[in-house]
């Protein structure tokens with residue numbers, strides 16, 4: 454199995470570049486299904502979620518070319534092939550195939566999505582939206598079957614603010630007859646990015662980025678060219694790394710406005726954050742104050758940065774509390790961090806962390822994507838050589854991580870070790 458090995462204690466210095474946003478990429482790629490001619494997306498991250506979606510589009514007859522971050526998808530010969538198993542289970546965002554295929558073919562059969570295990574992650578609001586648009590939806594043996602004679606615009610109030618449901622309903626509605634209104638919509642920057650691509654394909658969408666989105670259905674959508682937004686979660690991960698182990702790190706290709714909640718928390722901790730147009734510079738930090746953090750929907754503090762941030766709090770003076778209001782079980786990093794000498798106690802949806810604690814190297818397991826990112830940061834801080842197992846979770850969302858971190862002075866490598874060395878299931 455592949456593992457990361459990190460020798461901690463090296464000060465990070467220099468420039469690190471952020472890739473295109475995973476959570477945009479995984480929606481932009483399925484959105485291409487709705488076009489009748491090729492769609493080109495530039496700046497895509499080279500992560501396994503993108504490669505899995507490429508394979509899924511090829512399974513339904515798409516012709517896909519991908520290299521150097523640029524993907525061209527010719528959707529003209531795609532068919533409504535059922536995708537009940539296999540690759541759809543490898544990522545969360547395979548749920549976007551439901552909205553996009555329903556929008557184009559008026560039918561789809563897609564397996565229930567995978568993705569990180571963070572507690573229950575139902576898709577009832579997606580289904581409620583599809584049904585409101587006129588689809589009949591059934592769940593048969595772990596796959597969702599959708600079928601509609603025609604899709605008609607509708608007013609849909611989301612009971613839960615959901616990124617996935619907002620985008621999925623947009624995908625299904627852009628070619629429906631008449632007007633769709635999504636109320637209590639999510640406002641994440643990735644939603645604006647997907648709406649921008651769809652609009653450039655000929656869709657009529659207003660209000661993306663606010664909590665009411667209005668869509669006037671159109672008959673056809675055409676190909677276009679689109680450049681993806683930078684990944685605010687990858688940028689945030691690098692900002693936390695810089696605050697924890699940096700000696701002057703410039704984070705390149707970031708929209709500072711997208712990471713404001715993190716910037717505010719870092720400043721509260723005593724970290725200097727210098728915002729420039731498309732970069733953020735973090736000089737060496739000497740003293741970190743403990744802070745409390747609550748994750749919220751955008752523009753609140755993102756749940757996806759909560760796990761990396763927990764490592765920084767082990768280095769702060771005093772007691773900090775993180776409360777994750779989005780997921781019920783997103784603290785699996787804490788057990789691993791404790792084996793590295795951190796002091797942390799999970800109580801329900803909160804974790805109490807005390808510091809500062811010098812971290813010690815250990816063999817640890819990435820239970821999910823951002824737990825993995827947290828362990829990388831811990832490894833960079835720890836004394837000795839840390840081994841991180843189950844790195845396939847990390848590679849779902851961070852492209853070229855080894856190269857990027859070596860570029861700022863980290864001592865990190867990927868190695869293949871025998872399976873028997875695996876810790877904890």
Ligand SMILES: CC(=O)N[C@H]1[C@@H](OP(=O)(O)OP(=O)(O)OC[C@H]2O[C@@H](n3ccc(=O)[nH]c3=O)[C@H](O)[C@@H]2O)O[C@H](CO)[C@@H](O)[C@@H]1O
Nearest residue numbers: 476545546573574575576577578579613614615616617779
């Ligand atoms: C591929 C992708 O973009 N993933 C992101 C997306 O996930 P995802 O789209 O799965 O997250 P949602 O915004 O839908 O989920 C937010 C909350 O709503 C609940 N919910 C969601 C849908 C639904 O039908 N019913 C329901 O109860 C979820 O269980 C969760 O508690 O947003 C999350 C919240 O910012 C991020 O952590 C993920 O990185």
Ligand SMILES: C=C(OP(=O)(O)O)C(=O)O
Nearest residue numbers: 545546568569757822823
């Ligand atoms: C939870 C995440 O991803 P996914 O929704 O793809 O599981 C994440 O990106 O942190």
